[in-house]
Amino acid sequence: MTSLTKKNVKFIWSPKCEEGFQELKKLLTTAPVLAQPDVTKPFDVYCDASGQGLGCVLMQEGRVIAYASRQLRKHEVNYPTHDLELAAVVHALKIWRHYLLGNTCHIYTDHKSLKYIFTQPELNMRQRRWLELIKDYDLEIHYHPGKANVVADALSRRAHCNVIEARPTARVICWEMDEIEMPTEQLVELYSLIIEPTIKDLVIAAQKQDPRMAHIHEGIGEEKKACFTLDDQGVQWFKNRLVVSKDMELRKKILDEAHTSVFTIHPGSNKMYQDLKQKFWWTRMKREIAKYVSECDVCKRVKADHLKPGGMLQPLNIPAWKWEDIYMDFVVGLPRTQKGYDSIWVIIDRFTKSAHFLPVKTVYRANTYAELYIAKIVSLHGVPRTITSDQGSIFVSRFWEQLQNALGTKLIHSSAYHPQTSGQVERVNQVVEDMLRACALTYSTKWDECLPLAEFAYNNSYQKSLNMAPFEALYGRRCRTPLNWSEPGERVTFGPDLVTQAEEQVKFIQSNLKSAQSRQKSYSDRRRRPLVFEKGDHVYLRVSPMKGVHRFGVKGKLAPRYVGPFKITEQCGPVAYRLELPPHLAAVHDVFHVSQLKKCLRVPEEEVDTSQVQIEPDLTYEARPIKILDQKQRSTRRNTVNFYKVQWSDHSKEEATWETEEYLQTKHPGFLPSTLNQWGPRSASRPRREPARAAWLAGVQEVRRATGDAPGRVKRRGGSRAPNPSPFPLSPVPFPPRPRRSLAAPPLPAELGFELAPPWSGLPEPNRPHHRNRRSTPPLPR
Numbered sequence: 001m002t003s004l005t006k007k008n009v010k011f012i013w014s015p016k017c018e019e020g021f022q023e024l025k026k027l028l029t030t031a032p033v034l035a036q037p038d039v040t041k042p043f044d045v046y047c048d049a050s051g052q053g054l055g056c057v058l059m060q061e062g063r064v065i066a067y068a069s070r071q072l073r074k075h076e077v078n079y080p081t082h083d084l085e086l087a088a089v090v091h092a093l094k095i096w097r098h099y100l101l102g103n104t105c106h107i108y109t110d111h112k113s114l115k116y117i118f119t120q121p122e123l124n125m126r127q128r129r130w131l132e133l134i135k136d137y138d139l140e141i142h143y144h145p146g147k148a149n150v151v152a153d154a155l156s157r158r159a160h161c162n163v164i165e166a167r168p169t170a171r172v173i174c175w176e177m178d179e180i181e182m183p184t185e186q187l188v189e190l191y192s193l194i195i196e197p198t199i200k201d202l203v204i205a206a207q208k209q210d211p212r213m214a215h216i217h218e219g220i221g222e223e224k225k226a227c228f229t230l231d232d233q234g235v236q237w238f239k240n241r242l243v244v245s246k247d248m249e250l251r252k253k254i255l256d257e258a259h260t261s262v263f264t265i266h267p268g269s270n271k272m273y274q275d276l277k278q279k280f281w282w283t284r285m286k287r288e289i290a291k292y293v294s295e296c297d298v299c300k301r302v303k304a305d306h307l308k309p310g311g312m313l314q315p316l317n318i319p320a321w322k323w324e325d326i327y328m329d330f331v332v333g334l335p336r337t338q339k340g341y342d343s344i345w346v347i348i349d350r351f352t353k354s355a356h357f358l359p360v361k362t363v364y365r366a367n368t369y370a371e372l373y374i375a376k377i378v379s380l381h382g383v384p385r386t387i388t389s390d391q392g393s394i395f396v397s398r399f400w401e402q403l404q405n406a407l408g409t410k411l412i413h414s415s416a417y418h419p420q421t422s423g424q425v426e427r428v429n430q431v432v433e434d435m436l437r438a439c440a441l442t443y444s445t446k447w448d449e450c451l452p453l454a455e456f457a458y459n460n461s462y463q464k465s466l467n468m469a470p471f472e473a474l475y476g477r478r479c480r481t482p483l484n485w486s487e488p489g490e491r492v493t494f495g496p497d498l499v500t501q502a503e504e505q506v507k508f509i510q511s512n513l514k515s516a517q518s519r520q521k522s523y524s525d526r527r528r529r530p531l532v533f534e535k536g537d538h539v540y541l542r543v544s545p546m547k548g549v550h551r552f553g554v555k556g557k558l559a560p561r562y563v564g565p566f567k568i569t570e571q572c573g574p575v576a577y578r579l580e581l582p583p584h585l586a587a588v589h590d591v592f593h594v595s596q597l598k599k600c601l602r603v604p605e606e607e608v609d610t611s612q613v614q615i616e617p618d619l620t621y622e623a624r625p626i627k628i629l630d631q632k633q634r635s636t637r638r639n640t641v642n643f644y645k646v647q648w649s650d651h652s653k654e655e656a657t658w659e660t661e662e663y664l665q666t667k668h669p670g671f672l673p674s675t676l677n678q679w680g681p682r683s684a685s686r687p688r689r690e691p692a693r694a695a696w697l698a699g700v701q702e703v704r705r706a707t708g709d710a711p712g713r714v715k716r717r718g719g720s721r722a723p724n725p726s727p728f729p730l731s732p733v734p735f736p737p738r739p740r741r742s743l744a745a746p747p748l749p750a751e752l753g754f755e756l757a758p759p760w761s762g763l764p765e766p767n768r769p770h771h772r773n774r775r776s777t778p779p780l781p782r
Contacts, residue, residue: 002071035063042104045092046144049084051077056092058099068095083126085111090130093137100137108144115141199257202250203242203280204235210245241281254280255292266303269293295602300540301560310531311575311594313524315517316388318510319351322474323381326350327425328389331432332362337448344432344451345369347377348425350388351509353463354470355428357455359448366399378407388412390419391589415576415593417542431458465516466509473509531594533577538565538600541579541592565600623648625664625671629656644672 001017001024003009037043037060046057053072058065070091072084079087089107093100107114117123123131197205207213213236229237236243244251258264258276267275269290277285293299319325331344341359348355358376360369377384387409389395396413404411419426432454439450459470460479471479533539540562570578575594630645642661647653664672 037065044106046108047088049088054088054091105139107141112143206245206247238281244282301562308529309595313521318513323349324385326384329425331429337446341448352470352473354474366397383407386410390414415591467512537568539597540564542596
């Protein structure tokens with residue numbers, strides 16, 4: 001039948017054409033059905049050529065994707081066998097280019113010499129031309145024996161019919177098509193194709209349905225509306241751009257397609273506007289696109305900022321005296337020495353810049369650091385007034401906090417993931433590391449042996465902010481070194497003159513520090529911008545996209561740059577804010593520097609499931625209490641009234657209301673007993689009485705009712721703590737008249753399940769480790 005389509009060939013329908021036509025109808029309507037391709041997996045192509053035609057089969061994992069075959073052209077009949085087999089490969093690559101280009105494919109042929117087509121030194125012009133096409137694909141040519149290449153061989157060796165005069169009419173062909181019967185004995189996997197209207201069709205349909213477009217339609221041709229045109233189909237255009245009606249859903253669909261589809265992948269507002277304005281137009285189009293992109297949650301999370309970091313430099317107050325305010329930090333990751341040291345504890349005085357470098361081990365506990373701190377710092381310089389450090393596990397442990405509270409020292413912690421708060425100690429860490437590298441390279445000694453000399457060299461080096469060395473600022477005179485000696489008979493200051501000189505030196509250092517801070521702030525603020533948030537704003541938190549860094553539960557280079565959004569609950573300083581973090585980030589310190597935050601323009605709203613709301617005929621519904629959020633009491637002269645903060649069904653927590661206990665028991669009986677134990681974290685208005693104490697009071701009341709005896713602490717049989725029947729304080733219960741006491745007190749009722757215990761039993765164990773400190777520490781000596 002293919003030959004009937006050639007030029008200058010008379011159309012003659014022969015019995016062989018009829019037979020081929022019937023066979024073609026049968027093949028098109030019966031199994032096997034071709035499989036759908038998967039572009040993520042490699043393809044297999046089987047090719048073969050004969051003296052009559054070319055045959056190819058596209059397969060994937062043993063399933064046929066497509067068949068292809070054609071007859072040889074007149075000039076191709078004269079090709080040698082090598083070129084015919086190569087022509088079959090080229091034919092397959094051309095017709096299945098949309099499948100094979102960019103994907104891995106394996107070519108199977110029964111002509112073994114094609115395996116070496118890429119290494120053959122001599123090729124004719126036709127083969128060279130085809131080789132340039134083959135190199136565009138990621139393919140490998142494999143030898144496949146001819147007896148195994150059944151399908152491709154059959155396609156290339158099909159017997160083509162001769163032309164015989166016979167021509168059925170169109171009506172006969174239609175009758176034959178009506179007689180086709182679809183077989184139903186075999187299961188066939190069917191695929192459905194749903195064609196949706198394009199964006200252009202939706203815009204045109206919206207134009208015709210929008211009555212507000214009528215005034216533009218009527219004013220076309222006027223001078224004011226010369227830019228608007230109308231085509232033959234009644235579609236409105238603005239400077240060859242399609243006019244979009246004021247249908248917000250349609251506009252949002254256009255913006256979604258231009259921003260979130262796989263063909264655009266979240267472009268910026270300017271790029272998105274330049275792409276859309278080529279085809280569409282509506283009023284305030286650029287403004288709407290900018291707002292849409294600024295509110296995109298994915299863009300806020302993954303895109304890098306190209307603005308100056310937020311937050312101006314806030315220098316700390318200048319100390320009044322030496323070693324009153326100090327910095328602390330650790331240099332970790334050092335090679336372990338023979339003595340077991342692998343870290344350096346760096347302690348710096350903020351006033352004189354003098355420092356101590358103490359070799360330590362990472363396995364030290366908090367009590368070991370306390371002994372080292374008292375022996376090396378307190379014994380030489382006294383107890384400091386403040387200690388500024390990061391969020392290290394030692395510095396936030398309960399033992400360390402109790403020690404500093406006992407010594408009268410205030411702890412200041414830097415905000416989370418912002419080491420610039422302790423910038424001075426971070427800079428000294430770099431200097432120490434550079435000194436140790438130089439010692440290891442020059443003297444080939446262990447770093448712990450060079451550490452005392454590094455401390456001496458640092459303290460005796462000139463500091464620009466002091467205009468002197470830290471040693472001279474601390475002791476009032478320069479240190480003796482081979483380069484700085486004192487001659488015999490040099491004047492030495494003693495007595496009151498020494499005190500006066502020390503006071504003048506302190507004033508001189510304070511003046512120098514003030515000038516240095518002003519200079520540093522002026523230089524730093526050039527690269528920063530002011531950024532202020534309000535309480536209640538929602539912000540995103542910056543995470544590190546660097547490989548191997550794990551922050552906020554996110555790890556990896558392709559992880560989002562920001563997480564959130566989170567609500568700001570408090571402003572802790574000019575550039576520090578406290579955030580409301582979810583429970584899975586409870587281990588993260590909740591105070592952050594403003595440079596780590598990015599404002600969320602679209603406030604996340606708490607969605608309410610309206611499917612469970614039962615609407616009455618008068619369009620009203622009944623709200624039910626589902627949870628108690630808080631509790632408080634108000635006392636009068638005669639009684640005490642309990643108030644409960646109740647969250648209602650189909651309402652958020654922000655819409656909770658305060659209700660009296662009497663109202664809840666009257667309107668919603670049975671609600672309070674089932675919800676008394678649903679408490680979360682303790683709030684400010686929640687009573688401070690512990691569950692064990694509430695249970696103890698309940699037992700005491702039972703004892704008083706039964707015996708009138710003195711109260712003792714109650715305890716459950718078996719030694720476990722008494723259950724908490726209610727976390728709320730018990731209202732006073734009037735006791736019955738005291739009965740006449742006997743020598744032996746009657747036993748408690750068996751149904752109570754309580755027995756008397758010493759008053760000190762059931763108390764929590766003292767000196768429990770803080771939840772941030774993984775190791776337990778011994779109690780402080782009293």
